Amino acid sequence: MPPEPAVPALRLRGLGKRFGRTVAVDALDLDIPAGSFYGVVGPNGAGKTTTLSMATGLLEPDTGTVHVHGVDVWREPARAAALVGVLPDGLRLFDRLTGPELIAYAGLLRGLRPDVVAARRDDLVAALDLGGAGRTLVTDYSAGMTKKAALACALVHAPRLLVLDEPFEAVDPVSAAAIRGILRSFVAEGGTVVLSSHVMALVEATCDHVAVVAAGRVLAAGTVEEVSAGRGLDQRFVELLGGGAGPVELSWLRPSSG
Numbered sequence: 001m002p003p004e005p006a007v008p009a010l011r012l013r014g015l016g017k018r019f020g021r022t023v024a025v026d027a028l029d030l031d032i033p034a035g036s037f038y039g040v041v042g043p044n045g046a047g048k049t050t051t052l053s054m055a056t057g058l059l060e061p062d063t064g065t066v067h068v069h070g071v072d073v074w075r076e077p078a079r080a081a082a083l084v085g086v087l088p089d090g091l092r093l094f095d096r097l098t099g100p101e102l103i104a105y106a107g108l109l110r111g112l113r114p115d116v117v118a119a120r121r122d123d124l125v126a127a128l129d130l131g132g133a134g135r136t137l138v139t140d141y142s143a144g145m146t147k148k149a150a151l152a153c154a155l156v157h158a159p160r161l162l163v164l165d166e167p168f169e170a171v172d173p174v175s176a177a178a179i180r181g182i183l184r185s186f187v188a189e190g191g192t193v194v195l196s197s198h199v200m201a202l203v204e205a206t207c208d209h210v211a212v213v214a215a216g217r218v219l220a221a222g223t224v225e226e227v228s229a230g231r232g233l234d235q236r237f238v239e240l241l242g243g244g245a246g247p248v249e250l251s252w253l254r255p256s257s258g
């Protein structure tokens with residue numbers, strides 16, 4: 001008998017969302033294999049945030065289904081939520097707390113025991129180097145620090161799947177390396193990471209799989225080698241998107257034109 005096909009960490013089928021006349025996501029199908037480090041790339045307005053929001057139960061799809069490790073996100077939201085950690089785009093946090101307080105609060109909301117919460121909070125503060133901020137409230141954190149605190153909140157219940165919208169945006173290189181290290185060991189231990197990014201070099205260096213999304217559809221998906229087809233992800237991305245228009249000359253911008 002052939003082996004059972006593996007259940008993907010995330011399965012999107014016929015996913016669709018409109019905002020008025022704008023089709024943000026258009027009958028999108030995608031499988032994210034369990035244990036992969038998956039990048040979702042695409043131009044501005046491609047539908048990445050909308051897709052990831054629907055995949056994680058934050059935004060109700062107009063059409064289609066989402067399964068996380070075989071659990072239907074929209075039929076069994078509590079079971080699915082226990083499996084997923086999310087770093088949404090433009091996240092609103094309870095920012096009148098310190099970072100460690102926020103992490104503990106996230107753990108308690110997830111139903112963890114207080115002693116487990118305290119231990120994990122301390123581990124996450126150390127791993128993400130959030131201890132130096134002392135009693136500073138999250139509202140006074142830099143953008144990168146806020147992102148790290150939000151990532152810690154997404155990790156505290158030990159999810160199997162992490163979905164991260166632009167996790168490296170506004171994060172300094174040292175913090176980005178720390179975050180990458182944490183995500184890599186999460187994947188090495190059997191977890192799955194899905195992240196969206198505009199930065200091809202980052203996806204190429206970090207992810208093993210990639211999907212190129214444009215106009216709410218998947219243009220190409222597979223391992224980074226398959227999708228980049230020996231030409232580098234940046235170049236493939238431009239090719240898949242049709243190269244774009246030629247350069248527009250801004251003659252008035254020439255210093256000599258005044």
Ligand SMILES: Nc1ncnc2c1ncn2[C@@H]1O[C@H](COP(=O)(O)OP(=O)(O)OP(=O)(O)O)[C@@H](O)[C@H]1O
Pocket residue numbers: 019022023024042043044045046047048049050051
């Ligand atoms: N709440 C909303 N109301 C109206 N239109 C929306 C809303 N959210 C997204 N859109 C539209 O849906 C389309 C897809 O947006 P989305 O934010 O998902 O793209 P994205 O790939 O994440 O873009 P970016 O890389 O710029 O963040 C865009 O045309 C956007 O203007």
